[in-house]
Amino acid sequence: MRLTVLGGCGAWPTATQACSGYVVEDEGFRLLVDPGYATLPRLLTHLSVDAVDAVLLSHGHPDHCADLNPLLRARGLSDAPPPPLPVFAPHGAADAVLALDKPSMLADAYELHEFSPGDRMDIGPFRTDTWLLPHFVPNAGIRLSTSRATLAYTGDTGPSPDIPRLAEGADLFLSEATYLRQVPSSGDAPYLLTALLAGQYAQQAGAQRLLLTHLWPGTDPSDALKTAAETFSGPVDVAVPDLAIAL
Known part of the structure; x- marks a missing residue:
């Protein structure tokens, strides 16, 4: 399994950093997670x-799904459109961008597969387990497993006892870390x-390794x-564009 970071900036992109976006590959299958x-x-x-085999959204905020639109345009409006792209999303999460x-x-560029956080499904070679984690909108924590490796991803979330269960024994734990020590607003x-x-x-x-993502713009990595x-106590990195990690 291999993870390639496209971006990891929270809320909005900067001149050097896209928002959340990750490609997870295994057995030649390329899953695009959260095209923000x-x-x-x-x-x-x-x-x-046309090399993307499926898309998986954690939730419907645009810093996690907005670029699904130009991706579908580039596929569906091409001279030789590829087959419809499977898009997996919590119920209603893709509605605004679509x-x-x-x-x-x-209409012919995608096939929408909606799920409820808590569901298990197979996406290509990945067994995909999901958890409902607390956020301003319904958010799915995602655990992608093969026979060789496991990647756990929080999407955007607040504190929850389910997070250690999501990440249990994971080779890589990709966790949102919007702030350093304290969320400044009690409402957030x-x-x-x-x-x-x-x-x-x-x-x-x-977890074997921690990768921090969704840092607030301007945060020093x-x-x-x-x-x-x-x-x-293990290795820690920050999600930056083009970072590639083999699990």
Whole structure:
């Protein structure tokens, strides 16, 4: 299994960093997870649009799904359109981005497979387990497993006892870490994580490696690394474009 980071910036993209977006590959199957703002240009430096085999959304916020629209346009409006792209999303999570164009325009470009967080499904070679984790909208924590490796991903979430279960024994735990030590707004605190807490959950889960993502724009990655290392004894990295990790 191989993870390639397209972006890991929270909320909006910057001049050097796209929002959340990851390609997970195994056995030649390429799964695009969370094509957020500005991820398509990064994707095109690695793959052609018709090389994507499926898309998986954790939730419906645009910094996790907005570039599904140009991806579908690039496939569906090409001179030789590829087969419909399977899109897996929590119920209603893809509605807004799919409504950006009239339904007939991209109707043949995708097949929508909706699920409820908590469901298990197979996507290509990946056994995909999901958890409902707390966020402003329904969010699916995602665990992708093969016979050789396991990747756990929080999507966007606040504190939850389910997070260590999601990440239990994972080869790589990809965790949102919007802030360093404390979520500044009490109203946001139930729905976002810190680098400190991400490290704590990784330690509790016995994860082999921690990858921090969804940092607030302008956050110094070295500060996030140092903070997570206070609570996690294993290797820690920050999701930056083109980072590739073999599990």
